[in-house]
Every structure is written in structure tokens, then in C-alpha cells.
Amino acid sequence: MIEPKTHAERPLSPHLQIYRLTITMVMSIVHRATGAALYVGTILFVWWLFAAGNPRRFETINAFLGSWIGRLILFGYTWALLHHLLGGVRHLIWDTGRGMEPGEREFLAWATLIGSGTLTVLVWLLALMLRG
């Protein structure tokens, strides 16, 4: 038995067979994800600030932050902060009605990603140099 055709065989929205991630989509998701991560990350900052009330407890947290896992967390924290910062500036540019044309959007998205990575490395290089 043959089912009668009730609809034309056109691709259905959102055209899943030709769907692909674009850099602007990824940066939109990453902006929200870094925002949420920073929200949770404030706990780490408060912990560090609070520990400064007691020299011995401060040594404990310093030892943790100096370990490789602590350094990894701090590096990731810095990147999330700077990425969210640059992503926010991108949104502020869009608020003025600029930077929304094809090409401009992609440029801003890549600038956010490359800028945040570069700045994170620079911040930690500078911090290590200043510490000597």
C-alpha cells in the first residue's frame, strides 16, 4: 500500500541537512558560557579574599593556586573574564548599530576569540615578569 503524499518534499526548517556552526553562533554561546562560569568563579575570588584575613589559611590557598591545577584554573578564569569582556564590547558596538554587516560580524567574532587568547597570555607573561 502506498501512502498518499500530503506534502511537497522540501527541506524542513531549520534545514538540518545543511546546518553548520558559524563563528558568530559559537561566540554567542561562548559569551553566555563564560558569563555563567564567571558567576560560579566569584566563589574562588571570595575564598581568596577571605583567606587574606588569616596568614596561615592564606598560605594554604597560595599553595593550591601555585600548583599546576591552580594555575590552570587561574589561566582559564583570566581567559573567561577577558573573553566575556571583549564579547561585551562587541555587543556595545552592536548597540550603536555598527558592525552587523556580513564580514564585520565574522571579523568581530574572530577578534573576540584571538584577542582574548592573546591578552590572557600577555597578562600572565607580564605578571610573571613583574614578580621576577
Place this chain on the structure above:
Amino acid sequence: MRTPRRRVRGLGPAHSGTGHFWLQRTTAIANTGLVIYFVFLFATLVGRSHAAVVATIGQPLVAILLLAAIFSIVIHMRIGMQVIIEDYVHGEAAKITLLMANTFFAIAVGLAAAFAVLRISFGL
């Protein structure tokens, strides 16, 4: 055909008009400067001795900038998380519970951080 229905009446269905939008933008602009300062402060302080950290944070200007950053960041993160909750949580009870928990978390983080800074400033 255009009818007056296309216009928002009063402050709109959320009853807050563009308040959220402006608070988000104002704290975002404040945060750009404060966060750059904060990143450099934190990056140069982390791993330093207790005495050095306390001496730096104890300076009035550093403490005031830190308090300003805490104030602005906490507001910004609260209304940001509010949007995430409103986007993904659709059950009314769960949504209201999470929105309240979000407010409590933001206030707790803000108060704890401000307390810790002031304690250092006043040498307690």
C-alpha cells in the same frame, strides 16, 4: 494595517521597561575599566606573601576600586544569570525559586567580598 497594539503599553509585560537593558549596559561599561584593573591587580598579587597582599589591598584607592568592581560585577552577574534562567527554565515554581536563589547568591557574594576587603582595609 497598523493599529495602536504595535506599541508597548506602559512599561510592558515585565513591568520594568528598559530598566534591565540600561542596568546591564551601565554595569557592562563600568566593568570594562574595573575588570581590566582587577585582572592586573589579581595577576600581580596571586602567589605573593600574605603581608604583601594585605598591604596592597589595604591602600584606600585599591580598596575603593575593588569595592566598586564588586558592586558593579555582582549586579551585572545577577541580571545576566536572570536572563539565562528565564531562557531555559519554564516551570513557574522552578523559575521563581531559581530567580530568588540567584538574587541571594549575588547578595551573598557581594557582601562576603566587600566584608573581606573592608576587614583588610581596617586592619582587622
